[in-house]
Amino acid sequence: MSEATQQRVRNAADALNYVPSEAGRSLSTRSTRRIGVLVSDLANPFYPYLVGPLHDELEQRGYRMMLLTERSDDALATERLLDHSIDGAVLTTATTGSALPDALRRKQVPFVFLNRIDGRDGADSAVVDNERGGRIVAAELAELGHRTVALLGGSTDTSSGRDREHGFVSGLADAGITLPAARIRRGPYDFDTGYRGLTELLDADPDLTAVFCGNDVVAIGAYNAALREGLRIPDDLTLIGFDDLPMASWEAFSLTTIRYDLPEMARAAARLLVERLTGETDRSARQVAFTPELVRRGTHAPPTLRRAWRV
Incomplete structure (x- = not known):
């Protein structure tokens, strides 16, 4: 397409206030460019600090984040994560008895564990030791x-x-x-x-x-x-x-x-998933484990003898 034709298309798009349709693109690319992120409770201060860097890393790589915040990950399995509205999933609330990871495996929906794992082999993960x-x-x-x-x-x-x-x-x-x-x-x-x-x-x-x-x-x-x-x-x-x-x-x-480096752990999970989606890796399940360290502040001290304080 010539530069002149391209410019006429741009001008027409501007005149019509055209906005590209991700839904339309997905019909041809078979990719939604959306990632589902499952958390249990945003009232818990832990999750906002996890979700922020996760969102930024996904956005930098061209993906949108869809946040799912119900308390039961199994209840969401058939409703959101398995209906082909996302390309992949980040699971932050997995339990050892959760049925969701196996359901995702059966549907061949790529996913990554972040913060917790289900204890079974076969999925990428970013966790702390x-x-x-x-x-x-x-x-x-x-x-x-x-x-x-x-x-x-x-x-x-x-x-x-x-x-x-x-x-x-x-x-x-x-x-x-x-x-x-x-x-x-x-x-x-x-x-x-x-x-x-x-x-x-x-x-x-x-x-x-x-x-x-x-x-x-x-x-x-x-x-x-x-x-x-x-x-x-x-x-x-x-x-x-x-x-x-x-x-x-x-x-x-x-x-x-x-x-431990909580923001980097979140970013690592995003990278693992995107690499899986784009075919940058064909390796079996990978785990990125972060090393913990003790931060000494003001709530620890040697024990002291004290009198019974209860009546």
Whole structure:
């Protein structure tokens, strides 16, 4: 097509206020250029920090992000992720018993796990080394001299909850410290899990000196429960979180926590999926695992003897 003809087409498009139709393009390209991203609850501060860099990386590579925010990923399987309205999916809320990954495999819809995996082979993933993170916390508490410790962990049907707990329990055992079942509480990664869980733990054992929390949101819930009970952090109780969300560094909390490169983990997931969609790789499932480290702030200290504070 000559330059003159091209210019006449552009002029006509401008006069008609023409906007290219992605739906029309998809009929010929058989590609929607849309990626479905499944999260469980945007009220949880963790997900906005994950979704932002994910969106930016996908947009840079020419894809639009469609955010799906229902609480049950299985309920979405037949409605959105399998109706050919997307090219691929990013799963951030997978559980070990989820049926959705297998449904996507059967429909040959490419997907990538971000943050959690389902524990089966055959899919790309971008995750943090959760077990190592749990071991780091255990080693820190043992070195500080804590022996009466507890865990406010995530659900064991999530790979993150399972692996963080396993690493923590194993790390304590290496230091000669036993973590009895009575000092473990599990639940969703939310404020209430930390708030209610710490209250229950303190009811059962007022001499508790340290708690490892499954993530920063749980830790902040536990922090608030401790303040309600008149405990001083860290003088009376050490709290350590996981994820290093921006709020963890707020002066109101100054939370000691496990850090990893959360934005880069999200971007890595986007790259893995796009490479799979564009045929840039024909390799079997790839995993990008990020290394955790301890960020020492103001919620950890050696244990101190204190008088019973409950009546």
